[in-house]
Amino acid sequence: MPSFKAPVADSLFLLNDVFRMHEHGNLAGFAESSPDIVAAVLEEAAKLAEEQLQPLNLSGDQEGCRRNDDGSVTAPKGFKAAFDAYAGGGWIGLAFDPEYGGQGLPYALSAAVGEYFIAANMAFSMYPGLTAGAVAALLTHGSEEQKQLYAPKMLEGRWTGTMNLTEPHCGTDLGLLKTKAARREDGSFALTGQKIFISAGEHDLAENIVHLVLARIEGAPAGVKGISLFVVPKFLPDADGNPGAKNAVSCGSIEHKMGIHANSTCVMNYDGAVGWLVGEENRGLNAMFVMMNEARLMVGLQGQAQSEVAYQNALAYARDRLQGRALTGAKNPEKPADPLMVHPDIRRTLLEIRAFNEAGRALAYWAALQSDIAHRSPDAKAREKASDMLALLTPVIKGVLTDRGFDNCVKAQQVFGGHGYIVEWGMEQFVRDARIAMIYEGANGIQALDLVGRKLPANGGRAIMALLGEIGAYAKAHDTDENLKPLLAPLSASLGHLQQATLWLMQNAMAAPDNAGAAATDYMHLMGLVMFGYMWAQMAQAAHADADPGRADFMNAKKACAAFYVQRILPETALRLARITSGAANVMSLPADLF
Template sequence: MPVYHAPVADTLFVMNDVLGLERYNNLPAFAEVSPDVLEAVLGEAGRFAEDVFFPLNQSGDREGCHRAEDGSVTTPKGYREAYARFREAGWGGLSAEAAYGGQGLPHTLAAAVNEFLSSANMAFAMYPGLTRGAIAALQLHGTDEQKQLYLPKMVDGIWTGTMNLTEPHCGTDLGLLRTKAVPEGDGSYRITGQKIFISAGEHDLSDNIIHLVLARIEGSPEGVKGISLFVVPKFLPDASGEAGARNSLSCGSIEEKMGIHANATCVMNYDGATGWLVGEADKGLRAMFTMMNEARLGVGVQGLAISEIAYQNAVAYARERIQGRSLSGTKAPDKKADPIIVHPDVRRMLMTIRAINEAGRALILWTALKGDLFHLSDDAKEREAADDWMGLMTPVIKGVLTDKGFDNTVMAQQVFGGHGYIAEWGMEQYVRDARIAQIYEGANGIQALDLVGRKLALNNGRAIQAFFAEVGAFCEAHRADERMAPFTKGLKKGLNDLQAATLWLMGNAMTKPDNAGAASTDYMHLFGLVALGYMWGQMAKAANDKLAGGETSDTAFLEAKLATGRFFMDRIMPESSAHLARISSGSTSTMALDAASF
C-alpha cells in the first residue's frame, strides 16, 4: 500500500531560511505569518492531506465518477464527506480576501498547502483548485454585483467553479470556437454550444457550480478578437442570492480517461443557458488568462506533488526490498541480500527525483512570493519586477515541472521493478495521473512557444535580462566562497549556456521562424535547469549559513540538503550543454521531411 508524509520540514526551510518570509511582515497578508504560525498551519495542512485526502486516492481511482441518466454526476465514496471537512476547515479560503470570507493569508502559503493536497489526492484537489482560479478571474474582472453574488459562496466552497475553453474542434486555437452568446436585452445572454474536457464540470460536492465560459457574441469579429467571457451558473441565483432554478446546461458524458478518474471530466452542453458578461465584450481572453495563469502555476504544483509522493514510495520500497549484494561489499550481513537502496543505479534514480523535487518546491514558493509582492507591495518597481518574474516563470514552472514530474514518476515506478506495474502498489496510478499535467492548461509545447515567442521579447527583453543579472550577480557574490563553489561553478556554466542559446535565438529566429519552434522545448528545459540551479544556490547558501551559525539541531537535515544540491550540479546541470547543442543545430533536420514522408 502507498504511503505519504507531507514535506513540512522542507517547506518550512524554504519559507523561513531561503525566502525569509518574516521580512515581509509590513505587508497586510504577511502581518501574522511568523515562523510559529507557518509551522502550525503547514503541520495541520499536512495532517489533513495525510488523514483525509490520501486514504481516498486509490479507492477513488478505482471507483471513478458516475453519470446518471439525468446528467447528474456522483463522485466516489467518501468524497462528499471529505469535501465537507475541507470546507469546514476553511482550506479553500486560506489566501482569499477577508472581504469575501477568506483568511487573507499569503498565496505563498496556499501554494504549499496545495502541494500537500495534490500529492495526497491529485484528482480530489482539482475540485477546489479550479474554484480558486474562477475566484481570481471574477475578482479581477467581475462587476461589484458579480463579486458580491458569487465570491463569498465560492470562497466558502459551498459553490465551486470551472473554466470552459476547449471545444471538440479546437483546443489551443481558441479563435476557432463556435459557442455563441445572444444578448437578451436585460443584460443577460443565451449561451449555446458544447465544451469538452471540463474538469469538475458536474459533481455532487457543492450546491452550485459556477462555470466561466468563453463564447462569441453574435456579430463579434471572428478569431480571438471576438471572444467574450461569461459566468454561467448551474443553478440561477434567486432574489436572495441562493441557488434557484436549474439553468439550461448539462453534462452530456464523462470522459473515459487514462488517469485522474476521481475528477469528473465532462462534456458540457449549453442549450440557451443564461449567462452574464464578465469584463468587456470581445475581451474575454484577457479575463480568462487570469484564470489560465493561475491554473498553469497550479498544474506545475501538480507535477511536483505527484513526483514527491512517487519519490516517497520509491524510497520506502528501496529500503525494504532486498536484492543482490552491494558492489562495494555486503551491507546487510544478517540478510540473504542487501536492500536495493545500496545500488548506485537505484541511488541515481532516487537522487535525481529528490534533487528536482526540492529545487522545484523552492522555485514554486519563490514564484508564489513574487505573486504576493505584485498584489501587495506599495513599491512600483518591486511590483514590476515581480510581474516580470511571474510572466517569465509561469511557462517554465508549468512545462518543466510537469515534464520532470512525469519522468520522475516513471523512474520511481522503475525502482519497484515488476511490482511498479501492479496496481496494488500505487505507482502505476501516479504515472497515469502525472501524464495529464503535461497536456492540460496548454500542452507543454505551447508553454515552450509562449516562452520563446512572447515572454523573451516582452518589454524589450526586460524580464530575461533581469533574470540573467540576478543569477549572474549571485554567482559573482559567492565566487570566493569555497563552500559555495560546487554550486556557483555549475550554475554559472548553465547560465552561460542559457545566454548563448538566447543570443542564438535572437540571431536566427526572426529570419527563420522554424528555428524558434524547433528550439523552444529545449530552450524551456535549459531555462528550467538554470532556474532550478539558482534555487539550489539559494538553498545551499541558507544551509551553509545555518551550519556556520552552529545550529546543530538541524545538522543532518542541512547536510543532506547540501549533498542533494551537489548531486544536482554534478549530474543534472550538465544537461545544459546538450540543450544548447540541440538549439543551435537549427530546424533544418527537424523540418526536412515533407508531411507525406511520415
C-alpha cells in the same frame, strides 16, 4: 498500499530560511504570517492531507465518478465528507481578500499547502483548485455585483467553479470556438454550444457550480478578437443569492480517461443557458488568462507533487526490498540479499528525483512569492519586476515541472520493478495521474512557444535580462564563499549557456521563425535547469548558514543533494544549447510524406 507524508520540514526551510518570508512584512497578510503561524498552518494542512485525502486516492481512482440517468454526477465514496472538511477549514480562501471571505494569508503559504493536497490526492485537489482560479478571475474582471454574489460562496465551498474553453474541434486554437452568446432583453445572454474536457464540470460536492465559459457574442469579430467570457451558474441565483431554477447547462457524459478518475471530466452542453458577461465584450481571453495563469502554476505544482509522493513510496520500497548483493560485498550477510538501496543505480534514480523535487518545490514557492509581491507590494518598481518574473517563468514552471514530474513518476515506478506495474502498490496511478499535467492548461509544447515567442521579447526583453542579471549578480556576490564555490562555478557555466541560447534566438528566430519553434522546448528546459541550479545554490547557502546541531542531518542532506544536482544534472544545459543552436533545418528538411 501507497502512503504520503507531507514535507513540512522542507516547506518551513524554504519559507523561513531560504526565502525568509517573515521579512516581507510590508506586504498585506505577511505581518500576520509569523513563523509559528506558518508552522501551525502547514501542520494542519499536513493532517488533512495525510488523514483524509490520501486514504481516498486509490479508492477514488478505482471507483471513479458516476453519471446518473438525470445527468447529475456522483463523486467517489468519501469525497463529499472530505470536501466539507476542506472547505470548512477555510483552505479555499487561504490567500484571498478577507472582504470576500478569504483569510488574506500569503499566496506563498497557499502554494505550500497546495502541494500537500495535490500529492495526497491530485484528483480531489482539482475541485477546490479550479474554484480558487475562477474566484481569481471574477475578482479581477467581474463587476462588484458578481464579486459579492459569487466569491464569498465559492471561497466558503458552498459553490465551486470551473473553466470552459475547449470544444470538440477547438483545443489550443481558441479562435475556432463556436459556442454562441445571444443577447437577452434583461442584459444577460443565452449561451449555446458544447464544451469538452471540463474538469469538475458536474458533481455532488457543492450546492451550485459556477462555470466560466468562453463564447462568441452574435456579430462579434472572428478569431480570438471576438471572444467574451461569461459566468454561467448551474442553478440561477434567486433574489436572495441562493440557488434557484436549474439553468440550461448539463453534463452530457464523463470522459473515459487515462488518469485522475476521481475528478469528473465532463462534456458540458449549453442549450440557451443564461449567463452574464464578465469584463468587457470581446476581451474574454484577457479575463480567462487570469484563471489560466493561476491554473498553470497549480499544474506545475501537480508535476512536482506527484513526483514527491512517487519518490516517497519508491524510497520506502528501496529500503525494504531485498534484491541482490552490493557490488562491494554483502551489507546484510545474515540475510539472503541486500536492500535495493545498496545499488548505485537505484541511489542515482532516487537522487535524480529528489534533486528535482526540492528544486521544483523551491521554484514553485519562489514564483508564489513573486505573485504576492506583484499583487501586494506598495512599491511600483517591485510590483513590475515581480510581474515580469512571474510572466516569464509561468510557462517554465508549467512545462518543466510537469515534464520532469512525469518522468520521475516513471523512474519511481521502475524502482519497484514488476510490482510498480501492479495496481495495489499505487505507482501506476501516479504515472497515469501525472501524465495529464503535461497536456492540460496548454500543452507543454505551447508553453515553450509562449516562452520564446511572447515572453522573451516582451517589453524589449526586460524580464529575461533582469533574470540573467539577478542570477549573475548572485553568483558574483558569493564567489568568495568557499562553501558555495563548487556550486556557483557550474551554475555560472550553465547561466552562460542560457545567455548564449537567448542571444542565438534573438539573432536567428526573427528571420526564420522555425528556428524558434524547433528550439522552444529545449530552451524552456534549459531555463528550468538554470533556475533549479539557482534554487539549489540558495538552499545550500541557507544550509551552510545553519548552526543548529539538531538540524545537522537535515542540512547535510541539502548540501549533498545540491552537489549531486550541479554535478550530475545541471551539465545537461550544454546538451540543450547544442540542440538549440543546431537550428531548424534538421527538423524541417524531411518531407512530410517521408515521416
